[in-house]
Amino acid sequence: MQPAEILQAHIARTATLTPEEHAYFFSHFKPVSFKKGQAVIREGDKVEHEYFVLSGCLKAFFINDQIKMHILQFAMPTWWTSDYHALYSQSKATINVDCITDAGLLALSNTDREKLCRELRQVEYFFRWRTNKGYVAAQQRLLSFMNNDAKTRYEELLQLYPQLHHLVPKHLIAAYLGVSRETLSRLYNTVKK
Amino acid sequence: MQPAEILQAHIARTATLTPEEHAYFFSHFKPVSFKKGQAVIREGDKVEHEYFVLSGCLKAFFINDQIKMHILQFAMPTWWTSDYHALYSQSKATINVDCITDAGLLALSNTDREKLCRELRQVEYFFRWRTNKGYVAAQQRLLSFMNNDAKTRYEELLQLYPQLHHLVPKHLIAAYLGVSRETLSRLYNTVKK
Numbered sequence: 338m339q340p341a342e343i344l345q346a347h348i349a350r351t352a353t354l355t356p357e358e359h360a361y362f363f364s365h366f367k368p369v370s371f372k373k374g375q376a377v378i379r380e381g382d383k384v385e386h387e388y389f390v391l392s393g394c395l396k397a398f399f400i401n402d403q404i405k406m407h408i409l410q411f412a413m414p415t416w417w418t419s420d421y422h423a424l425y426s427q428s429k430a431t432i433n434v435d436c437i438t439d440a441g442l443l444a445l446s447n448t449d450r451e452k453l454c455r456e457l458r459q460v461e462y463f464f465r466w467r468t469n470k471g472y473v474a475a476q477q478r479l480l481s482f483m484n485n486d487a488k489t490r491y492e493e494l495l496q497l498y499p500q501l502h503h504l505v506p507k508h509l510i511a512a513y514l515g516v517s518r519e520t521l522s523r524l525y526n527t528v529k530k
Numbered sequence: 531m532q533p534a535e536i537l538q539a540h541i542a543r544t545a546t547l548t549p550e551e552h553a554y555f556f557s558h559f560k561p562v563s564f565k566k567g568q569a570v571i572r573e574g575d576k577v578e579h580e581y582f583v584l585s586g587c588l589k590a591f592f593i594n595d596q597i598k599m600h601i602l603q604f605a606m607p608t609w610w611t612s613d614y615h616a617l618y619s620q621s622k623a624t625i626n627v628d629c630i631t632d633a634g635l636l637a638l639s640n641t642d643r644e645k646l647c648r649e650l651r652q653v654e655y656f657f658r659w660r661t662n663k664g665y666v667a668a669q670q671r672l673l674s675f676m677n678n679d680a681k682t683r684y685e686e687l688l689q690l691y692p693q694l695h696h697l698v699p700k701h702l703i704a705a706y707l708g709v710s711r712e713t714l715s716r717l718y719n720t721v722k723k
Contacts, residue, residue: 399673407676409669422666432673454658458651465647465658472661473615475668476602480592480625482675483600483708515676 340368340391340443347389347415352463362453362460366443371436378420378434386444387419388412393440394504398512399432408513411437411498411505417467437505487516491524533561533584533636540582540608545656555646555653559636564629571613571627579637580612581605586633587697591705592625601706604630604691604698610660630698680709684717 338346341363348354354362366389371377377395378384388395395412397420409432412418420430424447454461481490491514495501501510511521531539534556541547547555559582564570570588571577581588588605590613602625605611613623617640647654674683684707688694694703704714 399677401677401679407673409673409676421662422670425662425666454655458654461651461654461658462647465654465661468658468661468665469614469618472665472668473618475665475672477615479668479672479675480600480602482672483602484592484594486594 340366340441343391343415344389344443348463351466352459354457354459358457358459362457365449365453366445369442369444371440371442373436373439376433376435377418377440377442378423378430378432380430380433382423382430384420384423384430385448386446387417387421387424387450388434388442388444390414390416390418391441391443394437395434395440396437396505396509396513397432397434406512407515408509411501411513413498413500413504417471437509482515487514487520488524488527490514491521492528495528533559533634536584536608537582537636541656544659545652547650547652551650551652555650558642558646559638562635562637564633564635566629566632569626569628570611570633570635571616571623571625573623573626575616575623577613577616577623578641579639580610580614580617580643581627581635581637583607583609583611584634584636587630588627588633589630589698589702589706590625590627599705600708601702604694604706606691606693606697610664630702675708680707680713681717681720683707684714685721688721 341359344363344366345359348359348362369388371393377388380399390412392414395418396408397410397412397418398406398408400406410418418434420432420434422428423430450464454464481493494510494513507521508518511518514521516524534552537556537559538552541552541555562581564586570581573592583605585607588611589601590603590605590611591599591601593599603611611627613625613627615621616623643657647657674686687703687706700714701711704711707714709717
């Protein structure tokens with residue numbers, strides 16, 4: 338599928354755009370390509386875009402004072418990613434987003450999203466529901482984190498991203514779960530059985 | 531201030547409604563009162579409303595298998611609360627919401643929110659941005675949780691809810707932070723100094 342079709346199929350799950358409206362909507366996205374390991378957003382950057390993933394796999398993360406990496410989100414095809422705190426509040430990035438594999442993205446600026454939301458009613462509806470779902474997912478992850486049962490969190494992760502083990506090195510999965518690599522190996526063996 | 535005025539002032543920070551539009555918007559909210567300790571949402575309930583807090587203080591929480599309480603959110607005046615996962619997906623509640631103090635709320639049904647979003651453009655804009663902010667807050671809380679520094683989390687909490695110590699018993703603050711009461715006492719003494 339072409340980028341415009343991938344985006345169209347994604348939007349169509351929530352909102353109804355005519356082919357003309359979709360073409361206009363799509364014209365505001367800028368295709369960007371990144372190599373494995375490249376940064377899309379760096380801590381301290383001004384953040385002006387959000388990204389729709391066409392191909393590849395990314396991680397949103399931060400490194401704390403003890404130089405430990407925490408992964409906030411993986412982003413797979415048809416997921417959106419950015420530092421939304423920085424994007425929405427026009428402040429500097431407090432997290433990093435980089436590419437676990439080569440990645441193809443569509444970038445949409447903050448300004449264009451707001452313009453499109455004003456111009457096309459269904460676009461505003463789409464973004465409202467996309468964020469509603471993101472909000473719920475973030476709350477579910479928080480609940481899962483608070484409940485602090487690493488095995489359940491690992492099973493939830495595999496449900497959310499079934500392809501993860503083929504795409505992502507184990508130390509990144511451990512950083513997402515907030516467990517050591519040893520704990521992850523133990524979980525991996527338990528869950529496989 | 532009357533309930534209609536409290537809601538109007540809250541909406542006006544984000545969106546622009548004419549007095550007639552606001553009166554129509556407000557007419558869809560149902561005032562409800564709860565006593566200290568009463569449940570607004572119980573695990574397993576069908577969830578059909580979200581709640582705008584006029585007065586009092588609530589907590590959204592769940593109890594895990596080890597009978598340990600985890601607090602997902604406190605809700606103060608002008609905050610919104612519900613089990614959004616259940617509300618948006620029309621599934622049964624997986625968390626509880628109850629009243630830490632007597633509380634006055636305005637209930638809005640899922641159906642009415644969607645109707646109002648279709649009818650009034652600025653209402654859809656308001657709800658999109660309310661959820662955008664909620665999404666960012668949930669992510670910030672998750673980041674803060676992952677980073678696992680109880681002192682910083684405690685300071686963030688006091689910044690977010692400066693009145694908290696006057697409203698909420700210490701064991702609930704500990705349940706929000708995910709620390710023991712002993713750790714909280716230690717933090718309380720450190721941060722006061």
